[in-house]
Amino acid sequence: MSEPYLHQGAGQRIQKDLLTRWYRQLEEAPGRGEKVAYLFISGNIGELLQAFGMRLVYPEVNALQCGIKKAAGANILAAEDMGYSGDVCGYVKNDIGLMAKGNHMPHGTQLPPPDLLVCNYAGCATYLRWFEALSRYYGAEMVVLDVPYLQGTEGPAPEQVRYVVRQLEELCRVCERVTGRPFDHAGYRRALELSRRSEGLWVEILQSARRRPSPIDAYFEAVFFMAPLYVMRGTPECLGYYEAVHAEVMERVLRGLGPAAAEEVRIVVEGPPPWPHFRAFGELFKRWGAVCVASTYSKVGGVWDFGFRHDPGRPMESMAEYMLGCYTNRNWAMRSRMIRDYVRDYQADALVIHSVKSCRSFSVGQADLREQFIRDFGVPTLFIESDLADPRYFAAAQMKNRIDAFFEALEHRRVTAGA
Amino acid sequence: MSRLESLFSAARAAVEDTEFRALRAWKEEQPGRHCVGFFPVYAPQELLWAAGALPVALWGGGDQVEVERADARLQSFICSISRSTLELGMTGRLDFLDGILFSSLCDVARNLSGVWQRNFPGMLCEYLHYPQNPASGGARDYYRGELERLAGRLAAVTGTEVTAERLEHAIGLYERQRALLRSLAAVRTAEPWRLSLEEHAALLRSCGRRDPRAQNAVLEELLALLPARECRRRDGVRVVLEGSFCEQPPMDLLRVLDEAHCFVVDSDLGRGMNWFRRPLARGDDPWDDLVAAYFESAEPSVVRHHDSAERSARLVERARAHRADGVVFCTAKFCEPALYDFVLHKAALEREGIPFLSVEFEEKMASFESIRTQAETFSESILFFAEEKEAVS
Numbered sequence: 186m187s188e189p190y191l192h193q194g195a196g197q198r199i200q201k202d203l204l205t206r207w208y209r210q211l212e213e214a215p216g217r218g219e220k221v222a223y224l225f226i227s228g229n230i231g232e233l234l235q236a237f238g239m240r241l242v243y244p245e246v247n248a249l250q251c252g253i254k255k256a257a258g259a260n261i262l263a264a265e266d267m268g269y270s271g272d273v274c275g276y277v278k279n280d281i282g283l284m285a286k287g288n289h290m291p292h293g294t295q296l297p298p299p300d301l302l303v304c305n306y307a308g309c310a311t312y313l314r315w316f317e318a319l320s321r322y323y324g325a326e327m328v329v330l331d332v333p334y335l336q337g338t339e340g341p342a343p344e345q346v347r348y349v350v351r352q353l354e355e356l357c358r359v360c361e362r363v364t365g366r367p368f369d370h371a372g373y374r375r376a377l378e379l380s381r382r383s384e385g386l387w388v389e390i391l392q393s394a395r396r397r398p399s400p401i402d403a404y405f406e407a408v409f410f411m412a413p414l415y416v417m418r419g420t421p422e423c424l425g426y427y428e429a430v431h432a433e434v435m436e437r438v439l440r441g442l443g444p445a446a447a448e449e450v451r452i453v454v455e456g457p458p459p460w461p462h463f464r465a466f467g468e469l470f471k472r473w474g475a476v477c478v479a480s481t482y483s484k485v486g487g488v489w490d491f492g493f494r495h496d497p498g499r500p501m502e503s504m505a506e507y508m509l510g511c512y513t514n515r516n517w518a519m520r521s522r523m524i525r526d527y528v529r530d531y532q533a534d535a536l537v538i539h540s541v542k543s544c545r546s547f548s549v550g551q552a553d554l555r556e557q558f559i560r561d562f563g564v565p566t567l568f569i570e571s572d573l574a575d576p577r578y579f580a581a582a583q584m585k586n587r588i589d590a591f592f593e594a595l596e597h598r599r600v601t602a603g604a
Numbered sequence: 605m606s607r608l609e610s611l612f613s614a615a616r617a618a619v620e621d622t623e624f625r626a627l628r629a630w631k632e633e634q635p636g637r638h639c640v641g642f643f644p645v646y647a648p649q650e651l652l653w654a655a656g657a658l659p660v661a662l663w664g665g666g667d668q669v670e671v672e673r674a675d676a677r678l679q680s681f682i683c684s685i686s687r688s689t690l691e692l693g694m695t696g697r698l699d700f701l702d703g704i705l706f707s708s709l710c711d712v713a714r715n716l717s718g719v720w721q722r723n724f725p726g727m728l729c730e731y732l733h734y735p736q737n738p739a740s741g742g743a744r745d746y747y748r749g750e751l752e753r754l755a756g757r758l759a760a761v762t763g764t765e766v767t768a769e770r771l772e773h774a775i776g777l778y779e780r781q782r783a784l785l786r787s788l789a790a791v792r793t794a795e796p797w798r799l800s801l802e803e804h805a806a807l808l809r810s811c812g813r814r815d816p817r818a819q820n821a822v823l824e825e826l827l828a829l830l831p832a833r834e835c836r837r838r839d840g841v842r843v844v845l846e847g848s849f850c851e852q853p854p855m856d857l858l859r860v861l862d863e864a865h866c867f868v869v870d871s872d873l874g875r876g877m878n879w880f881r882r883p884l885a886r887g888d889d890p891w892d893d894l895v896a897a898y899f900e901s902a903e904p905s906v907v908r909h910h911d912s913a914e915r916s917a918r919l920v921e922r923a924r925a926h927r928a929d930g931v932v933f934c935t936a937k938f939c940e941p942a943l944y945d946f947v948l949h950k951a952a953l954e955r956e957g958i959p960f961l962s963v964e965f966e967e968k969m970a971s972f973e974s975i976r977t978q979a980e981t982f983s984e985s986i987l988f989f990a991e992e993k994e995a996v997s
Contacts, residue, residue, distance in 0.1 A: 268947040272681065272938050306736055306909075310711045313736060314944035317912035321948055329909055331737035333746070334714055344749050351742035516731075517718025542681045545940065549686075549715035553677040553722060570679065 192433035196410050199426055203413055208294040214240040215297045220364045223299040223319065226486045228307030228332055228508035232376035232419035232495070233353065236369040237360040242296060243416055244315070247283065248276040248574055252460025254291035258576045275543040275574030277315045284322060301363050302327040303356070308334070308513030309546040328359055332508045338518050341509035349505035374497040376419030377504075381496065384489045386427035387414055391490055393434050394478040395531050397451075398443035400434050403531075404454040404477035405467045406444060415486035419495075449474025450595060453527045455481045455554070456539035456547055461576035469585055470537075473592040477537075479527035481520070484512045491523075513546045521554055528564055535565040535595060541573040565598070567591040608829045611822055612803045615810035616855075622668045622692060627660060628700045630815060638762045640703040642812075643689065643713055644850040645907050646734070646876040647705055648751060648894055653816065654774040655755055656764030657702060661812020661876070663852050664688040666967055669695075677719055683938045684967035685851035686712050693724060702761050703728030705754075708736070709850065709907035710941050728761050730754055736909040738899050748895045771890040777816045784823035785811070785878055789870070791830055793926055796867035797838045798830060801858040808874040809852060840865030841929040841983040843961075844922050847946065849875035849905060851936035853965045860972045861932065864979035866961075870926040875905060906945040915945065916952035923958055929986045930959040932979070937966045959986055 214221050222239045224230065231241055251257040260282030261275055267285065269278050283289075288296040302325050304316040313329065320327040330352050333345050357368045390410065394403045401407065413426045437443065452470070454477045459466050470477075484490070488510055496503035512520070528536060536558050540548045551568070558564040569587050572578035605613065618626055631637045640657040642649075649659040665671070665688030674690035692698050704727060706717035717731040733750055735743035755766040764770070788807060792799050807826070811819055845861075845868040852874065861868060872878075880901040884893050902908065904915040923931055931953055935942040946962060953960050961982040963975050 268950050270943040270946075273940050273943050277944075310708065310714070311940060311944075313909045314906070314941065317909070318944065318948060321912060321951075329737040329739075331735055331740065331743065331909075333733040334708065334731060336731055344746065348740075348742045348746040352737055352740045355740055516721075517715065518721065520718075521722075540679060542679075545682075545711040545715070548679060549682060549712045550719050552679055553719045556676060557722065 190436065192429065192436050195429040195433045196406070199429055200409055200412055203417065203422055203426060205292075207417060208290065208292070211240055211242060211297055212294045220300040221297045222301045222303050223316070223325075224303040225305050225307070225309070225312050226415050227309065227511040227513055228305045228330075229415065229418075229486065230303070230305055230330070230353070230356075230504060230508070231417070232373055232380060233356070233504065234303065234360065235376060235419060236373040237364045237366050239301070239360070239364060240297070241416070242299065244280040244319075245276055246412070246416055247290060247296065248279040249460055251279050251283065251291060252574050252576075253463055255461060255576070256291040257461055257574050260286065261575055272542075274311050274315075275572055277311060277318070279574050280315070281318060281322070284319075298323050299325045301325065301359070304329045305332065305508060306330060307332040307508050307511040308515075309544075311544075311546065326359075326363070328356055330356065330508065332511075332514060335509060335515050335519060337516075338522065341506055345509055346502060346505045349508055350501045353501050353504060370500075374500055377495045377497040377500055379421060379424050380419045381494045383414055383418060383424045383427045384487075384494050386424075386431045387411075388490050390427070390431055390434050391479070391483070393438060396438060397532070398441065398445070398448035399451065399476050399478045399531075400437035400443050402444040402477050403483060404458070404480040405470070407477075407480060407483035408458060411483050411486060443476060445471065445474050445476050447474050448476045450535065450592065451476055451478045451531065451533045452535050452537050453477070453479045453524060453531065453533045454537045454539065455524055456551065457482045457485070457541055457544060457573040458539065459541070459571045459579050460573055462571070462579045462581070465581060466579075466584070469588045473588075475592065478531040478533055481512055481524065486511075488512055488515075488523075517550045517554070520550075521557060524554070524558075525562060528558075528562075533564075535567065535591075537567045538569070540568065540570045542570070542578055543572050543574055565591075565595055608826065608833060611826055611829075612806060615803075615822070616806040618813040619663065619806055619809040620666060620668060622665055623697055624660075624700060627658070627813065630658070631700060636763075638702040639700055640705060640728075640758065640761075641698060641701045642705040642876075643707070643716070644685070644874075644876050645707075645709050645905065646879045646902075647707065647732070648754075649812075649816075650771060650774040650778045650894060651751055651755060651766060652705075652758065653777065654764075654766045654770040655758035656762035657758060658815060659812065660701065661809065661874075662689050662692075662698075662704075663809055663812070664967055665692055666852075667854060667970075669967075671968075677723070678716075681938055682712055683851055683936050685936065686716050688967055690716070690719065690723075693720065701727060703730065703758065705730050705732060707732045708734050710939075712940075728757060730757055734898070734908055738910055744895050744899065747898060748891055751891065751894065768890055771894070775884065775886075775890055775893065777820070779884060780820050781811060781816055781823070782878065782880060783883065784820060784827065787827055788823065789878070791827070793869045795835075795837070796840070796842070796862075796869055798833055798835050801862050801868050802855045805852065805855065805858055805873055808877050811874075811877045838865070838867075840867045841986045842867050842869045842927055843930045843932045844869065844919065844926060844928045845871035845873065845932050845934050846919060846949065847933045847935040847939070847942040848873050849907065849942070851939060851967070853934050853936075854967065854969060854972075856972050857934070857963075857965055857969075857975060860976045861979055864976055865983045866932060866979045868932070869928055870922050872903070872905070875903065879903065879905075906941040912945075912948055916949050919949055920952055920956050920958065923953075928958075929990070930961065930982065932982070933960060933962040935962065935964050937964050
């Protein structure tokens with residue numbers, strides 16, 4: 186008789202509980218007199234803002250939730266009624282439409298308005314336009330953290346780190362004024378230590394996909410696993426979550442289990458998923474036994490798998506380096522190298538690029554990446570298009586045809602190569 | 605053809621020549637000359653000139669270029685100017701450039717720098733980050749560092765170090781050009797029929813296509829000739845045109861606005877050429893002057909972050925100062941910055957009771973009749989309501 190599972194389903198179940206609690210705390214924040222900061226996922230400075238006792242709202246996470254719960258379409262239309270074009274980011278429109286309709290999330294929570302808009306502008310100019318609009322609509326103070334785009338291939342330059350550190354220090358003065366609380370240096374360092382440990386576990390979880398079969402799907406599963414690290418990094422709950430997921434994944438490894446009954450194809454995925462059609466999209470890969478072994482979207486909130494960790498010994502500097510090193514703040518030479526490393530290190534058979542109209546920061550350059558991977562690197566590459574937020578851009582039949590044709594061709598290649 | 609007409613015609617030819625014959629010839633005239641292209645909106649042209657390179661404005665391909673090769677590199681939801689500029693590169697028409705400069709105006713332009721670097725490894729391709737946090741005490745130092753870094757990279761190609769003297773001289777040259785452009789804009793504001801919008805746009809764009817010394821001489825001559833130009837006063841509505849700061853509207857669209865009696869008396873056409881709203885304050889250090897000007901003298905623009913309320917307030921202020929009857933939003937298809945700003949501006953204009961019209965364009969659009977109808981209806985409704993208001997009062 187085999188041993189019973191100890192950790193089955195922990196990754197998704199605990200994540201759900203954590204987020205439910207998180208949203209409840211947000212709703213209750215104004216009643217408790219807690220200040221609320223809005224900020225973005227990429228390069229977020231959650232640990233620092235929490236050191237002022239602030240509650241954090243991530244509009245991108247709200248947009249993602251609305252997308253997956255099929256509520257984004259109506260929010261987007263509400264924003265378009267206000268004058269927003271069909272050609273601008275669906276996340277922005279979801280958020281503004283949500284606000285116009287009273288900020289009620291699909292699961293019932295009412296989001297609190299911001300006391301401070303912290304535009305951690307890492308790798309996305311749309312972030313600026315988004316919070317400029319929120320600043321006008323809510324009448325809230327907006328602070329920009331200007332994070333210069335990385336150049337070259339060697340990571341952040343010292344002057345870039347200095348510039349961002351200076352801004353973080355300036356932000357602390359703003360937070361002291363807004364919250365009426367002094368900066369809790371010791372608390373901030375403690376949070377960074379918790380982050381560092383969570384990040385280490387997260388990397389081990391991600392790198393478990395180097396095994397055959399991979400115990401995780403580094404896209405369709407990892408996008409859930411990544412959530413606590415992005416929204417509540419630096420908390421004991423976050424660390425506890427990664428300990429649980431780590432245990433679950435290691436148990437899968439022991440049992441030789443993976444997300445597919447039989448792992449037929451190993452893929453690397455570049456680009457965000459189509460949230461309003463997430464399940465249907467996943468099924469299109471599942472039926473071919475395709476398992477994602479590495480993805481870039483699961484790094485959108487931070488890239489840790491090349492060695493970076495938040496460092497309580499260098500609290501501001503490491504935060505600045507984290508912000509600068511965000512995936513979409515990396516130039517294309519860096520992004521391309523990272524994906525090529527994934528294909529090699531995770532022994533992937535193919536690259537799948539899901540290009541979304543909403544996010545130019547992600548998508549402009551992806552078609553060129555396809556050319557590079559096919560022609561220069563000889564990696565079979567599938568390029569498909571839809572959107573991460575707007576359900577109107579998902580053409581199910583076309584998507585299925587493209588994906589089927591690609592995997593058929595891959596299979597044919599494998600069969601004929603073996604003949 | 606009169607002298608004036610021939611100057612206009614030459615300006616237009618300089619802008620529409622997608623083979624860049626005149627610039628190639630200019631470069632070959634003297635050994636050691638260099639050309640560096642810059643993608644809109646703003647580029648510190650003074651710095652490029654001081655580094656021994658002629659700044660070349662990349663205005664896209666207009667309706668002259670079929671986008672074929674670049675289609676494989678950029679998705680269909682990307683603005684025309686990015687696609688046609690890449691096409692110009694991929695078809696060898698920009699091979700006379702010694703370098704190219706992109707900046708942080710939007711995510712498309714930023715990422716395009718990476719596509720460029722990969723596809724043209726032999727060409728210097730630089731990315732300049734304009735600070736987006738003007739409130740930070742570190743922003744000016746960072747920006748100065750960026751300019752110095754750029755100067756160093758340019759010097760490696762041109763062999764010319766940017767000295768304070770060279771920069772000082774270049775600032776003088778471009779300050780003169782901006783002053784002349786302000787005078788030209790004033791002609792259009794006072795008597796829009798004296799200088800058509802197409803002519804005005806061609807002159808603006810040609811600034812990025814000629815040796816600034818020669819261009820300044822052309823502008824001076826034009827300004828001397830314009831007062832005596834035979835023209836007939838025309839009736840119409842006065843409008844501010846907004847949203848065309850990067851990709852430029854087709855000339856036919858601009859002509860249609862004139863023909864529909866929508867007289868553009870102020871605009872953000874070719875904003876990079878008119879980036880500063882006032883002459884630069886000059887001190888002891890030209891580098892500092894250039895840095896300070898970016899923070900203190902630039903026109904509010906959606907491509908650099910500052911208080912967005914200030915941007916809308918400035919649009920209203922420009923409309924009032926130019927005695928405009930309305931605003932025409934003339935936005936490039938898929939231009940996210942302009943499309944975001946439109947919503948905020950729209951609310952401000954509605955509050956102020958300023959009528960507006962919104963039209964979209966693409967480089968290769970072939971028909972302007974629906975825009976003509978929209979513009980005619982817009983100007984007629986303004987005239988009608990003005991008469992009605994007068995009758996009531």
